[in-house]
Amino acid sequence: MVALSVPAEVTVILLDIEGTTTPIAFVKDILFPYIKENVKEYLQTHWEEEECQQDVSLLRKQAEEDSHLDGAVPIPVAPENGTDDLQLMIQAVVDNVCWQMSLDRKTTALKQLQGHMWRAAFTAGHVKAEFFEDVVPAVRKWREAGMKVYIYSSGSVEAQKLLFGYSTEGDILELVDGHFDTKIGHKVESESYRKIANSIGCSTNNILFLTDVTLEASAAEEADVHVAVVVRPGNAGLTDDEKTYYSLITSFSELYLPSST
Numbered sequence: 001m002v003a004l005s006v007p008a009e010v011t012v013i014l015l016d017i018e019g020t021t022t023p024i025a026f027v028k029d030i031l032f033p034y035i036k037e038n039v040k041e042y043l044q045t046h047w048e049e050e051e052c053q054q055d056v057s058l059l060r061k062q063a064e065e066d067s068h069l070d071g072a073v074p075i076p077v078a079p080e081n082g083t084d085d086l087q088l089m090i091q092a093v094v095d096n097v098c099w100q101m102s103l104d105r106k107t108t109a110l111k112q113l114q115g116h117m118w119r120a121a122f123t124a125g126h127v128k129a130e131f132f133e134d135v136v137p138a139v140r141k142w143r144e145a146g147m148k149v150y151i152y153s154s155g156s157v158e159a160q161k162l163l164f165g166y167s168t169e170g171d172i173l174e175l176v177d178g179h180f181d182t183k184i185g186h187k188v189e190s191e192s193y194r195k196i197a198n199s200i201g202c203s204t205n206n207i208l209f210l211t212d213v214t215l216e217a218s219a220a221e222e223a224d225v226h227v228a229v230v231v232r233p234g235n236a237g238l239t240d241d242e243k244t245y246y247s248l249i250t251s252f253s254e255l256y257l258p259s260s261t
């Protein structure tokens, strides 16, 4: 087994979810199909609710920003009257969501709606989040050693809490000191990592970020965050240059804290 020593200045471990704590297959084969199969019925059932209207407004705003993109699906302004107008509007939102998902876009608008939709699936026990088997033991060990553990995912904070609250390992929310999503900024922008450090109250070099995506690792590194790239079954392959450049781990158990024996 390879060992990677955690630099002594690190006091915070920041974790990505998809491809790092959780198999990509769980997200792609369970969570995303749930959205595609249920989005129309969800909108029809919850349309009048404040939360749903806020989600639609955010999606409409995003659609306006995306209007220059190839294949972008516009969302018209609220219908003035009639069931037919409403059904057309709902279909436009469905088409927009499916278009965004076909590109695996990480917009806050899409992620917010997805989080709200997954709430019913998780709380009713229809879905339980999967974590790689090394994750929970390692996180417990890090916390016992005094590390703080935070999550930074494109999935909304609400969705992150569902994953940790309703998992095959039970409710493991207490293992996490805090959550960040794209509201603080996108994961491929270094400024996001500076803002996270500021919000936690530490320096960027006190953070070790674990992710499967090298563009995210590169942005974090530019902000002086320590990074390791996590190689898991089902993750996208890395180039030879990336394999040489980044510290790689295949399990959280390969990380050694300075005090570890």
Ligand SMILES: CSCCC(=O)C(=O)COP(=O)(O)O
Pocket: 016, 017, 018, 019, 027, 031, 106, 111, 114, 152, 153, 154, 155, 156, 159, 160, 163, 187
């Ligand atoms: C945490 S919610 C489900 C995953 C998701 O929607 C997503 O976009 C995951 O992105 P990540 O930044 O965790 O790779």
Ligand SMILES: [Mg+2]
Pocket: 016, 017, 018, 019, 020, 211, 212, 213
């Ligand atoms: Mg990821």
